[in-house]
Amino acid sequence: MLNVTITPHREFLPADTVEQKLFLMMKMRPTKQVASSRPSxxxxxxxxxxxxxxxxxxxxxxxxxxxxxxxxxxxxxxxxxxxxxxxxxxxxxxxxxxxxxxxxxxxxxxxxxxxxxxxxxxxxxxxxxxxxxxxxxxxxxxxxxxxxxxxxxxxxxxxxxxxxxxxxxxxxxxxxxxxxxxxxxxxxxxxxxxxxxxxxxxxxxxxxxxxxxxxxxxxxxxxxxxxxxxxxxxxxxxxxxxxxxxxxxxQDVVTNLALAVKTVKGVQLTRVLRAYPSQAEFPLNQDPNPIGNASANDETIFILEFTMESRPASRIRIAQLGLTYDVPGQNKRGELPIQNVVVQFVAGQNFAAQVDQEVMGYVQQCNIAQLVSAAARASEVGNSEQAEKFLETARQMTQRVGNEAMTQSISTAQDELRKTRKISPDTRKTIKMGAKGKTIKMSTSIDDEILEEQIRQASGT
CATH class of the missing domain: 3.40.50.410 (von Willebrand factor, type A domain)
Known part of the structure; x- marks a missing residue:
């Protein structure tokens, strides 16, 4: 009923490295049959x-x-x-x-x-x-x-x-x-x-x-x-x-998405974000975590951020994921089989340096909202130089991912900052809310008819 692929931002991670991150992309798309079952x-x-x-x-x-x-x-x-x-x-x-x-x-x-x-x-x-x-x-x-x-x-x-x-x-x-x-x-x-x-x-x-x-x-x-x-x-x-x-x-043909995450010792789930079609950051105060809905005829993409303690060179399971959901148009409940998140830690930096550009494209877009908020806070306390640095980094990110509308809005805020050493309330609201509401779709999509075995292979289980 729901096709899911799970992709880490790196296939290999460096061993013996303190406090490193793993970004995991969960890409969901309802099957054609579910997509056609319009809910009340x-x-x-x-x-x-x-x-x-x-x-x-x-x-x-x-x-x-x-x-x-x-x-x-x-x-x-x-x-x-x-x-x-x-x-x-x-x-x-x-x-x-x-x-x-x-x-x-x-x-x-x-x-x-x-x-x-x-x-x-x-x-x-x-x-x-x-x-x-x-x-x-x-x-x-x-x-x-x-x-x-x-x-x-x-x-x-x-x-x-x-x-x-x-x-x-x-x-x-x-x-x-x-x-x-x-x-x-x-x-x-x-x-x-x-x-x-x-x-x-x-x-x-x-x-x-x-x-x-x-x-x-x-x-x-x-x-x-x-x-x-x-x-x-x-x-x-x-x-x-x-x-x-x-x-x-x-179009919310899949509802009540609930994500359960169990991590091993030394691994912590630090953020769960919806990255596409619009952004949201979900609080981590429930088990399982409610993460909203999945839309018909398009992908819904989430980013899970894990923080990990140092690990020796090895291949280990760092977490297990479970997912349940409703299909209101068919009056059914569904679940994704338990998915193992397996990571290969390697000595040296050659393999670990390779990253998945699609995953990182969504991670970067989610980080734009944080940078814009940081710029607004810096402006409010009179630190215009720091605000300009945050805005310039955010502008470069929006430019890199091709979000022209957001690039223009941030440029407007930069112009205001240079002229008045402040960001006006209206511009502040526009860039802070716009950064979360506008997401550019990155490359690569899931096959509507992907098989469960292919899901398991893609997730490394």
Whole structure:
């Protein structure tokens, strides 16, 4: 049901070397039969309706001369422009009228400010009039922002869904005071296999949204009012982005991937990352580790990073891997036979110097996000010289792997840094979120019909 190959970044590792790394690529692709078994979906749209969502972001506002009171303040009515809230409403209406949803798709809408208020429970996407009425209830915006209350309500809505591709789409434009609660809740989302797609516009904490998407195996995006980067999402393109996220949920034909890893003494699993089609770094606080879903008609690629103590020249098994998963379209569960990770340690450096370029291409792309975050931290404390070094290394990596859009975004940040000795908040958000959301596919793909014996041979078992 699921084709898997396992490839180390090196066939041979140097013996008698302290604290060295092994990067293991797990490449997954559903079989053609599984790829054609479309799952049902359950999608929660979690919408920030705090007062700041009434901010006008598009058009040329013209005063009507009328005023009104809302949220304890006096506001002047304008025409000829659109607020963030109005654009979100248009985007959700575009989704329900897109023609891409069927009776197998369900939508729930939750609005939140300081409190979370369900607008409509899980409803068939074909009940368009009901959904239209629910979307209209998002027009009134007021109050502050507590994302945790909204997440808790979304988790309650989706937690009992079985053999269904679930997802929560969070749209927010503000800071929240309960970040610790949000991260705790995200771990529960991960356990229930509910990825969070986080879209932020305006004054939000990109580190929080990146953490929510990382922990749950989702994605995160910087939504901008004036698009100057291909790795950001223009607010005028928000309808297409929301439709795209729903389409991705429909393509998650393999769900609830759970990875069990048992290492020998002196070997530690230090990171588990999804490298393609988008990036996420999963926390290592569960056994087995939930690592999200696998999409139809494309590969899903993970990188496992091991840290090893010094070893003499020998051929040894350093770890065993186990994998279980669901195929919701066929109402089945599957598993990959236990895979042995065997490493050949050799004396000298000649053999050990050879690396698998495909594996290292994905490792490098995952490291770009770390470099960009390090540059942002250095800039914030006034160390512009160190920030420039991090950015230049990241730019060279993006150039090497052919990610032109990310190269351009990093170059923009470098220009700002040279002129002002700082990276602006908007540029910081774009490069930090863009580095995780844009992955270039490296060469070599798996045969759809690879046999189990070939899998074992490829993994060295």
């Amino acid at each position: 979906t359950a999608f929660v749209l979690l919408i920030d309706t705090s007062g700041s969502m009434d901010e006008v972001v598009i058009g040329n506002p013209q005063a009507t001369g009328r005023t009104y009171y809302d949220d304890g303040k006096e506001w002047m009515e304008v025409t000829g422009a659109k607020s963030k809230g109005e654009i979100v409403i248009e985007s959700l209406l575009a989704l329900v009228h897109s023609g891409k949803l069927s009776q197998r798709d369900k939508i729930a809408i939750i609005r939140f400010n300081e409190q979370a208020m369900p607008v409509i429970g899980l409803t068939s996407a074909t009940e368009i009039s009901q959904l239209e009425g629910a979307i209209a209830q998002l027009r009134h915006c007021s109050g502050g922002t507590r994302i945790g209350n909204g997440l808790r309500q979304a988790l309650s809505t989706l937690s009992d869904q079985q053999m269904t591709s679930c997802r929560t789409l969070l749209f927010t434009d503000g800071q929240t005071i309960d970040e610790d609660i949000c991260r705790e809740l995200a771990r529960e989302f991960a356990t229930k296999n509910i990825p969070i797609t986080a879209l932020g516009v305006g004054d939000f904490n990109e580190d929080l949204l990146n953490d929510l998407s990382d922990i749950t195996g989702g994605r995160s995006f910087h939504v901008v009012t004036q698009n100057t980067s291909e790795v950001a999402v223009s607010i005028t393109d928000l309808p297409n982005k929301i439709i795209e996220e729903f389409t991705l949920a429909q």
